[in-house]
Amino acid sequence: MTTLRLGWALLRKDLAIAVRTREVAGLLMLFALLCAVVFAFGFLRQGRAAHEQLPGVLWVTLLFTNTLGLLRLFAPDEEAGALPQVVRSIAGPAPLFWSKAALQLCFSALICAFLAPVVALFLDARVAQPQWVALALALGLVGQALCGALCAGLLTQVRLREVLLPLVLYPLTAPLLLGGVQVAALAMDGAQLAEMQGWLMLMVGFDLLAVVLCPWLFGRASA
Template sequence: MTLRLTWLLLRKDLVVAVRAPEVLGFMLLFALLCVVLFAFGFLRAGAAAAAQVPGVLWVTLLFSGTVGLLRLFAPEEEGGVLVQAQRTRRGALPLFLSKAALQLAFTGVVAAITLPAVLVFFDAELREPVVVLAALALGLFGQAVLGTLCAALLVHVRLREVMLPLLLYPLLAPVLLAGVQVTVLAQDDAGSDATTGWLVLMAAFDVAVAIVAPWLHEKVSRG
């Protein structure tokens, strides 16, 4: 029942995203803009550009993800059905799961385009693609779940456009640190032990938020 409802909600959002792809388009444009700004900010004549790739990649994904999160609940809000959906006995969990899945899908598309773009702009190559892709999957999952929770909690809070990044970025610090370190290690062909450690940390983060976030969402929206 829950899964079926989740799928129906997700399919509705995906249909909207295909017919009116503004949000995804803005996320992509914003990611591209970030990469360009980072290039202007960090590239120096004579210094290796490739060294900046891990930081630029992860911070860009973190920033552009917030663009999607701010519009995540907009259709329900504008239709005036958000509170009702959250309060029904069976509605809160599917709503949360479908929104987190939608956000993950959006950030996945953004990452699929940003990663090659960063590699091209910063003249780098991906040494261990499997490790980096695994880190991206784990990181984007954690960001989507925690971000969806924060977006849902802040729906009725004033200045939420400001508050969302203010709250989310410090909470996501482990994901950013781990993601950047894994990418650095993959570039340097260095220590697999350290890589495993960071990936385990990201997985632990994902498991923790996957358990806590839906529960808190339910608790807050249903009282």
């Protein structure tokens, strides 16, 4: 269980850095707020908010904010020059991957908890069944954190990675976006679980694949 212990230690270290500096999380929240405002402006029709755009605005804002966070995910270790040592720890690259994915999940959950009510407020939207939207968001954030940690970790040494990360990440996580937007749209209309279950299972399938494939690929590709 060296992997788990090491991963937990790395995560605690990253969380301590995040709590002590607070700037990354704060700035990300500010960016998310700004992004939602820009979208709300973009969808204004004669002064009325377009409440039917809630799913798209929420998911795309989350995606953009997560991308920004992912670009900073490996930065503390990289700037300290510690990345090669952490990758070559006694348990291999796995603890690093899990700790970074968990850190990204923490960040995105924090942002999501702040962003979802704000977007609903801005767009004047009422969601009939918020619990299913929350479930879809949880599934989507897990998948995005796993794929995102993989892509961000692989691209640390690559030129133009700021451009390449979205280029790679957006098509890879497209099933989550497709499913999440559909579930949110159905939940807004008060649809029953039976109608959403297919989309939710699709997201569960994606997460299962990501849980297995992403750490394996990270280990293989950063060895």
